[in-house]
Amino acid sequence: MKTMIRAEHVSIGYKIGDFKDIGLKEWTMRHLKRNYHVESFMAVNDVSFELKEGDMLGIIGANGAGKSTLLKAVIGVMEPREGHIERNGNVSALLELASGFDGDLTVKENAYLRGAMLGYTKEFMDATYGDIIAFAELEDFQDRPFKQLSTGMQSRLAFSIASLVQPEILILDEVLSVGDGAFQEKSAAKMRQIISGGAATVLVSHSLEQIRELCSKVLWLDRGRQIAFGSDVQGICDLYADFLEGKLRTEDVPAAYQRLLAERSEMLHGLTEQPQDESEGRLRTAVCAWDEQHGGSQRARIGSVAILDQRGRACDYLQTDAAYTIEISYALSAKLTEPYCGIAVFRDDGVHCYGTNTAIDHVAWEPGERGTVRFQMERCPLQQGRYVLDVAISEADGRDCDYFRSALEFEVVNPRNTVGLVAFSHKWVFG
Amino acid sequence: MIQKLKQNQFLFSELVKRDFTKKYKRTILGMAWSILAPLMNLLIMWLVFNKLFGNNVDHYVIYLFAGQLVFSYFTDATNLGMSSLVGNSGIFTKINIPKYLFLFSQNVSSLINFGLTLLIFFTFVALDGIPFTWKFLLLVYPVGCLIVFNIGVGLVLSALYVFFRDMQYLWGILTQLIMWLSAIFYTIDNYGQTAQYLFLLNPIYLYSRYFRKIVIESTIPTPQFHLLAAAYALIAFGIGALMYKKYNHEFLYYV
Structure with a gap:
């Protein structure tokens, strides 16, 4: 699958201080009195993530965590001080809803202006404009000045333009909660359509339910630092919910996150003790070593993972009671001591x-x-x-060489009407 | 590359449309007013200074108009251009588009104003009985230089205005000073040779001098004069472009 956004060790600086809204006169005076203070700090510190086609990334974190700053770097408004961000596709961003709209222009003029800003051609806008207005339900307001619209209408227009222009990368900052209930449902459906069309979406939201429902990956930032990134959306959201309720302190989060991941890998190779490391730096190198799905020493790498049916065809729909083979290909880069290979199966609720x-x-x-x-x-x-399948190759003392999380997602259908978690092999005997 | 250019061209035309609509508020009078203002200015200057300088200068009205024409285009373009970054901060902090487009589009409406005023200028020239010669075609050169120069100064000012919010007042004072030093309503014939050369340090004087030489004196300026005119434009543009390049990602901290 094509990688749409790749951020590698991104750090973004921000400046605050006395320089804002001052004149040359005050600037000179402050310099003369040595009373000019500018503070430069890292609003985002060493953050890495990767999004593929169809991924939807939810960014969570308290206010001031650096979410918006990160988004600005993703859309190219800000430049990372360190690291780099790679984008493959045109970006449609909705950072603040009404920003960039002009109150004096009509709805139609604003729609064209916004379309132009998002990088679309006139021909494209001519073709799409009707749909945009229809989706926003503003047919009767096309020639009204924008400032006469209600806030809800303004948001609807903004959302319609950003989503109907078929973006390859869509950035949404706290905007899914626009409009009334009906429009919210419509926009959520539109989002799913965009995602299934292969776009990569980044969503910043304070609503955990929204993240849990829509996102396939989640990134947790705290004061600029990356606490967690992965496709275990529910697990990370659970931790975050604990953190919000005060059950978890920020400094304990990395350890808790590591425990969460350890629990999973523990289930895999029956290990009770996972070496704990205090520093968070280690956490990321240990767990998310080369991307968000793979972790470990890299002494082995798992290539493809597939489930084959009896005829040897790969499938992601399984039938209860049928025979299957999980096939794992690997490559070693070192001689492993006491190697072993394992699998683990989770239902989608964990x-x-x-x-x-x-x-x-x-x-x-x-x-x-x-x-x-x-x-x-x-x-x-x-x-x-x-269900989700995890696969791992490890060696002596439970050291992971490659723990491949969510290597495969599959669905099981049961042609019979039995209920419960597992299907026992059984027979009835009457005496 | 071509795709990129095409995209920016659409954005540019939409921005021009926006600035134009906003400036004139969809009224014919709005447009007429922006041409009337420099004409009123001209009338007042003529009333005040005609007695003082009118007798010594040939075609004093045209002399005055040439100076006023160049100067008012300069102040209009730079004053409007100055706020082009700050005024669009809501956009460039949220969407990644080339920031200079805002200034360019502002300059288009100033340029249209200038063009209309230029037509009135030529009407005055005709009314004053000055024959049109092929040399008038050379006026394309100072107009071109002036456009580039105004864009350059606009780039510098709009960048500075992001950092220093009292630039508007300072620039107001500076344009006053430039007006007095541009020999709009007086001639510099009575000054010494050195002083006359010093006036050439003022680009606005230089460009209006070009107009007067062609229109009133019907002489073509020297090659050095041409070089100087181009140099001012390129230097201003170069400094402006450098500032935009250097501070491209810094502006956002200041707005």
Whole structure:
């Protein structure tokens, strides 16, 4: 899949101080009196993330966490002081709803102006304008000056323009809550359509429900620092909710996040003790070493992961009771000591359904430089639902070489009407 | 590249439309007023100074008008241009578009004003009985220089205005000073040779001098004169462009 946005170790500076809204006269006086203070600080500090087509990233964090600053760097209004941001596609940004609209111009003129600012051609706007107005439900107001619209109408227009121009990257800052209930539903549906069309979306929201519902990845910032980034949206949101309720202090968050990740990997290779590290710097290098899905020492790398049916075709719809094989390809970059390979299956609400590895099963595994591991199951015992598969290669003492989180998402359908979490293999006997 | 240019061209035309609509508030009178203002100015100057200088200068009205024409375009473009960044801060802090477009579009409406005033100027020239010669075509040169010069000064001022909010007052004082030093309503013939050369340090004087030489004296200025005219324009533009390049990502801290 194509990477739409890649941010690598991005730090963004910000300046505050006496320089704002002063004149040359005051500037000179302050310099003479040595009373001129400018403070430069990092509003965003060493943040990395990656978005692919169809991803929707939710950014969470308290006020002043650097969310808006990060967005500004993503859309290119600000320049990172360190690191770099790569964008592949045209960006449609909605930072503050009514900004950039001109009260004296008509609705139509404003729509064209905004379209031009978002980088679209006149021909495109001519073709799309009708849809924009219809979506915003402003057909009767086209020639009214913009300032005569109600705030709700203004927001609707802004949202319609930003979303109907078929953006490849859509940036939304606290704007999904515009309009009345009906429009909110319409805009959420539009969002899903944009995402399924392959766009990458970044959403800043204070509403955790919204993030949980819409996002496939989440980035948590606190005073400019990256606390967590990953596709475990529910897990990270749970931590954040604890943090908001005061159950968790900021300084404890990295440890808690590590525990969360450790819990998952613990389930995988039956480990009780995970080496704890105090510094958060270590956390990220240990867990999110090379991207948000892979973590570990990189001494092994997992390539492709697929679930094959009996005819050897890859599938992401499974049937209860049918036979499947999970095929994992890997490459080693070092000789591993006591290596083992494991899998873990989670239901989409986080329930850990099953986990095992070659060590637990007492199967000797001597990996070559590259090769495949096949996990064959005679019958799939899962019931109807959506599941996530994690795969890992580890070595002695539970050190992960590559923990591949959410390697595969799949759905199970059950042709029969049994209920519950697992399908027992069973028979009825009457005496 | 071409796609980029096409996009910016659409944005530019939309910005021009916006600035134009806002400036004239969709009224014919609004447009007429912006031409009337310099004409009123001209009339007052003529009433006040005609007795004083009128007898010594050929075609005094045209002399006055040439100076006034250049000067009013300069002040109009630079004063409007100065607020082009601050006035659009709501846009460039939220959307990544080339910031100089705001100034360019402001300059277009000043340029249109200038063009209309120029037509009235030529009407006056005809009424004053001055024959039109092929040399008038050379006026394209000082007009071109003046456009570039005004854009350059506008770039510098709009950048400075972001940092120092009293620039408007300071620039008001400075334009007053420039007006007095531009020999709009008086001639510099009575000054010594050195003083006369010093006047050439003033670009506004230089450009209006070009107009007067062609229109009133029907002589073509020297090559050095041409070089100086271009140099002023390029230097102003160069400084402005450098400032925009250097502070492109700094402006946002100040608004």
